[in-house]
Amino acid sequence: MGEATREREFREFAEARQRQLRRSAYLLCGDWHEAQDLTQTTLMKLYAAWGRVRRDGNVEAYARTILTRTFIDQYRRRGRREEPVGDLPEPPGDGRQPGSELRLVMQAALMELPPRYRAVLVLRFWEDWSVEETARALKVSAGTVKSQSARGLARLRDIIGEQVGEVGRR
Secondary structure (H helix, E strand, O other): OOHHHHHHHHHHHHHHHHHHHHHHHHHHHOOHHHHHHHHHHHHHHHHHOHHHHHHHOOHHHHHHHHHHHHHHHHHHHHOOOOOOOOOOOOOOOOOOOOOHHHHHHHHHHHHOOOHHHHHHHHHHHHOOOOHHHHHHHHOOOHHHHHHHHHHHHHHHHHHHHHHHHHHHHO
8 A cells, every 4th residue: 555545544534533532532531632632642553553454454443442542551650540520521512412411420420430440331332342342452351341341330320329319419
C-alpha cells in the first residue's frame, strides 16, 4: 500500500470514528479535555501501527483496545485516587437529547467506580464487546471480566440507589 493510500485510509477512519472514540474515552475518564487527549493518543498509536492493523482487520476493536489500555496505563502512572465530582459537565451540543438526565446520572455513577470496573463496563456494555474480546483487550481472564462486570454493575446499582435516595430526602 502506498504512503498516500495509507494516509488517506487512516484519515477517513479517524474522521469517521473520532467522535465515538471520544465518547468512550469520556465514559472512562469523566473529563472532556482528558477524553480528547486520550483520543488523540489512541489515534497516534493507531497511525503508527496502521499498515499492520489494516491488514489484520478489525481496526475498530484495535482502536478501542488502545484507548482502554492507554486510559488504564495513564491512571496507573499518575498514582492518584480519583475523586468523584458533584456535577458533570454537559457534553458538547444543545443538551436536549432524550434521556440526557438519565445519561448524566449514569455517567456520574460510572465515575465513582474504580478504573478497572469502569473499563470492563464500558467495553462490555457501551462498546458491546463479548467477554472474550474484553478479556483480550484488558489482558485478563474471561472469569475476571465476568466477576468485574458483576461487581461493577452491583456497585453501579448501589451508587444510583444512593443518589436516588438523596434526591428523595431533599
